[in-house]
Amino acid sequence: MDLLEKLDQLRARGLEKINAAADTQKLNDVRVELVGKKGALTEILHAMREVAPERRRQVGQLVNEVRDLFNEQLAQTRHDLAQALIAQKLEAEKIDVTLPGKRLSLGAKHPVYLILDDLEALFIGLGYQVVQGPEIETDHYCFEMMNLPKDHPARDMQETFYIDNENLLRSQTSGDQARVLEKHDFSQGPLKMVGPGKVYRRDDDDATHSHQFMQMEGLVVDRNVSMSDLKGTLEMIAKHLFGADRKTRLRPSYFPFTEPSVEMDVSCFNCDGKGCSICKETGWIEVLGAGMVHPNVLENAGIDASIYGGFAFGLGLDRFAILKYGVDDIRDFYTNDVRFLAQFRQEEK
């Protein structure tokens, strides 16, 4: 047979074999068979002696073309096989990404502390120091220094948990005011503090009463602090907590440790001031008490009330949480039911 014919046959047969190789091992065998050192092409080259010298050049060129063709086709097939193998492996590794993940327990902040932390951040930004005082307080700091006379109803055994005649569970955080006022050195600058903490009252627990709850006391005292400053500060607190679109009003009130005393209401979030069952048809919801520090409180702490003055406010953190989160039973804050607490995970942003 003519060498060229052989070459033609080899080309056809070789391409067929390459295409038929099912895996890389078989492809390698085909490679050895076609283009290996002892392969079919080499054989043809060895047969060149039989070719007339003037055609050798043409045959040699054809052999090279066939080799290139084979190598190219081998590489392509090798690549295809590898791709197929990867695809197969990936298919085998396939998982259902819609199955749920494996979860550890998830923490949550207590709703009352959500309010507390939020307010602390607000006040720290305004330059207030966060100060804490004792919960087992003396009658002296809790009442006497705060201008509550001896026979004031709050000092009844019925109202306050007394431990003995002098010591009690504080019924208000106001005692912190007295302690800070006594210590403050006004030559070092104005006094601006908030004092959060637990307080206790001798109330039976029900939906709206708790014998323990949390308050935050605020106090600003310096030479030039006015009731207008108090109004601006309270409005900021109310709008921060309940939204900038809330309307606010101040009403006269009474606390022994402030004069004048006021309470702040915000327009009802439920009915927007139209009147509903939540605001008892008034359109307003009471949120806090405040006032200008009573001169007796300043004088009791050794501060000259003719020079210094300021304002104080008391925030009920449980009450804020009740209003903000629509809680209808204060006891929910103290039973630690995980189904209740878990709702607040998303609140911390």
Added chain:
Amino acid sequence: MLVSYNWLKDFVKLEVEPHALAEKITRTGVEIAEVKHPATGLKKLVAGHVLTCVKLEGTHLHQCMVDVGEVDPIQIVCGAPNVAADEMVIVALHGARIAGNEKIKRGKIRGMVSNGMICGLQEIGFSDSVVPMKYRDGIFIFPEGSDIQPGEDVYHALGMDDYLLDFDITPNRADTLSMEGAAYEVGAIIDQPVKVEPVSLKADGPAWTSTLTAEVDAKLAPKFYLRKVTGVKITESPLWLQTRLWNAGIRPVNNVVDVTNYVMLLTGQPMHAYDARTFKTGKLSVRLAKPDETLTLLNEKKVVLDPADIVITDGDQPVMLAGVMGGLNSEVMPDSHEVILETAVFDGTLVRKSALRHANRTEASSRFEKGINWDNTQKALDMAALLLRNEAGATILDGVLKGSDTKRKPVTVKTTFSYLNKVLGTTLTTDQVVTLFNRLKFETQVARDQLTVTVPARRWDIMIPADLVEEVGRLYGYDNLKSTQPLLAETQGGYANFELFMRHVKHFLQGQGLMEALSYSLTSKARATLFTKAVQPVAEVKMPLNSSRSVMRQNLLTGLVDAASYNFARKETELAFFEQGRTYDHADGQFNEHEHVATLYSGHVYRNNWEHDEAPVDFYFVKGQLENLFTTLGLTGIEYRAEKITGMHPTRTAGIYVQGDYVGFIGMVSHTLTQTEKPLRNSELYGYELDLEQLSHYLPTSTQAKPAPKFPAMSRDLSVLVDQAQSNQSVMAAIRQAAGNYLVKLSVIDVYQGDHLAAGKKSLAYQLTFLNENATLTDDLVNEKMAAVTTALETNLQASVR
């Protein structure tokens, strides 16, 4: 107090409608909790004159023909026991609406047409507590002489067309607990003159004051005035008087009692009326009660008097609990003809405590406890006498018997206009301020910046300049104040270091997946001292609400175990709680508070999962969580010592020591506790509690960074066979000591005890990681260290190293 809008018009010209007035009063003076309009929702209620009334045999019903102002009388079948001919009654016509939005329709009762309903007061919305006793179980009958015609709407005659403003007063504004006081307040708020008229009384009977001696302790009753009236005819009060009382929430009784209550509403001065026969010995005294004295009050409550109760006596026996309520033994009866009227000022604190002690607060006691106007004693007494002359045909005997008559000087307060403006943040002129005080009817004297204000006795709450600030501020209007921020020297806001530390711990634990709990500080005596290594004397409240909330806790874990029990009972058993709070004790004679943190875990490491990874929470999981906390705090030198703590599992609990000092414990809650708490039975609860104050002493100062190691570390494993009693901690200590400074990490990689080992032995395997930060370690050096470790273990711990 419920203040009648219509009555208020007797004193002040009101051009503002009731709801707008209420809003103004709330913003300026006293919170108006509610504006009530009794006629709201009612329809077609008219007066009817019963012409004939026939009882239907064998029933409780009556067949009545009633004139309701139409051409023909209408037939109504009525079941009330007190219906009778010739009565003027309330008729709900066909199509009427009565209380509770109930509709009345023409209908048939026992086959007879009934064209409406004859009503009792409760049926048209009256509270049971104000309906006169004689009408409580039947229909209402207009008193004779009432100015009403058949067919006329009943609302006006019954006072139901009125608006009632509920004055929710603060303790300092008891001056508004009277119509006159409320009128002064409203007049000042709306800037209108107030017409409060004095009483001028001329007695028409003989002098009486020599017939009674009144011995009064002026400390108990600084003022004590009596008048006597005779010829009293006890009857039902006229309708105008009854409506004023019931609109104020007071039940009409009879003309004498009603007059005393009316005068109290008018002037704020509580009054009392005695049957004059009470004092037949001619003696009366005001004194403190004696031990074991008793008195039956008008409401038939029998009280054992306390030596701190003020009583009025007939010279011997108590006849009245002063300021609170009269005694049944001195009550004005239907046959009373002679009445002694009393107006007094009693010690407010003693009255308050009496009312509280005997659980018997009254309109009178609440006024005495908040203070009353000392200038109204005479006026109230004369007013009452006058009204009894008009309404009960009384003769007023000449003279007032004054058992005590302490005088009070009027209060004057001095301040400056600049002070008022400084505190309010305003720029009010002298004239503006004086105008405001004029509205209050306070006298003022002005000398340049100086202001002197004379305060009338009806405003006993005003004593110091700050009180004047309030009057000026509220009348000027808090709405008109500017809203500013304090412009003060710079202050740096923030937390004290310890506060920061506590918050860091809380945030870390929350990040570790724990839910924050908040528990009560008060617990039972037994629980207060559980979970406490060194129990201290407790802080116990004197009058607890109940025994389970009587003692301040000395540990936080108790609260978390309670929380676990609560949740377990609701099938929530996968728990991870933390609480940060205080513990309290009474060590060394003083009350101490300590900031603690505690955690409690139950259930599984992973929540329900389809991969069936069901590793339960155990001691080592919780300890790992705690170790991570310690790592973030940079604490070193931590030691765990097996320890027994009440409430904790005796062999699964460790005391935690930092640099030798006890800081808390970790372990499992004891079976004793979980087995006795039903929901927790057979559960395993793990947790720890730390004293954060103690911990804070060992916190490192800020980190000084060094570069990551440049040279490779080398690891070797080591298996050690020791006695079972030998703790891992002791083996690790021995390894560390012998291995030298290049040992940077030592981990336990296996623990085995069982069949393949000799009895009483266990095998511990460790990985030791060596690193020289300055050079590459050689095998020889590490081998040398390992040999030293082996020797140390063999000689010191009798261990065999494999």
